Amino acid sequence: MDYSKIKLYLWEGLHWDIDYDINGNPCSQIALCPKQKCNCKLKKSKEVYSIGEYKYCCSRCDFKITLNKPIEEKVSDLLDIIESQKYKDAEIINIDGELIRIQREELKDNDYWVDVKLSRNKKKEVQLMVLAGHKKDKTKTQLFVDPKNERLAFDQGDDHPGEVFAKVVAFFKNTVSELKINEDDNISEL
Numbered sequence: 295m296d297y298s299k300i301k302l303y304l305w306e307g308l309h310w311d312i313d314y315d316i317n318g319n320p321c322s323q324i325a326l327c328p329k330q331k332c333n334c335k336l337k338k339s340k341e342v343y344s345i346g347e348y349k350y351c352c353s354r355c356d357f358k359i360t361l362n363k364p365i366e367e368k369v370s371d372l373l374d375i376i377e378s379q380k381y382k383d384a385e386i387i388n389i390d391g392e393l394i395r396i397q398r399e400e401l402k403d404n405d406y407w408v409d410v411k412l413s414r415n416k417k418k419e420v421q422l423m424v425l426a427g428h429k430k431d432k433t434k435t436q437l438f439v440d441p442k443n444e445r446l447a448f449d450q451g452d453d454h455p456g457e458v459f460a461k462v463v464a465f466f467k468n469t470v471s472e473l474k475i476n477e478d479d480n481i482s483e484l
Contacts, residue, residue: 302326302333303372303376304328305372305375306361306368306372307328307359308325308326308327308328308336308359309325309326309327309328309333310323310324310325310326310369310372311323311324311326312372312373312376320373323369323372323373325350325365325368325369327352327354327355327357328357329352329355329357332352332354332355332357334352334353334354334355335353336350336351336352336357336359336365337350337351337353338350339351339358341358346362347360347361347362348360348361348362348363348364348365349361350365404429405428405429405430406426406427406428406429406458407426407427407429408424408425408426409424409425409426410422410423410424410425411423411425419440419442420441420442421438421439421440421441422438422439422441423436423437423438423439424436424437424438424439425437426458426459427458428457428458433453433457433458434452434453434458435448435449435452435453435454435455435457435458435459436448436449436452437449437455437462439464441466441467444466444467444468444469444471445471446462446464446471446472446473448473455473456473459473461473
């Protein structure tokens with residue numbers, strides 16, 4: 295047997311070995327000692343238990359662990375978690391009518407921070423939200439870009455974008471929308 299191809303899963307403080315049958319179904323699962331180079335199969339400890347405690351130990355080293363469920367039930371949880379990994383990059387189709395995040399990125403520096411979210415609204419239209427602020431004077435603004443309607447807007451409940459940005463420009467297919475500060479520090483929309 296080629297032992298270099300064995301994968302162990304680290305979860306809940308233990309190493310787990312899972313074997314799969316020819317159809318890809320898990321057929322055996324073993325909880326192993328997580329200590330470096332030990333990986334010995336854990337066995338039930340002979341220590342005194344309290345209600346809700348399940349104690350296990352390593353036959354080779356001094357590793358001991360107390361779990362909140364027996365290993366057999368933990369294995370079931372582990373298999374569910376491993377199975378859920380296939381959905382981590384799945385596209386979410388919204389049937390509840392709430393916004394769905396498509397992508398998110400957050401940038402920070404010493405003076406400012408920016409959080410950008412690309413999402414779909416309940417009409418399945420893409421919208422961009424930019425939340426930005428100044429760390430020292432605690433100003434923050436929230437911009438919304440609606441590509442379909444070629445519209446740039448901001449949240450009236452936050453600071454005006456001119457408090458954070460010198461100029462905001464949104465380029466659309468047919469138009470350009472711009473927020474900028476005039477020479478007399480009055481904010482205008484074009």
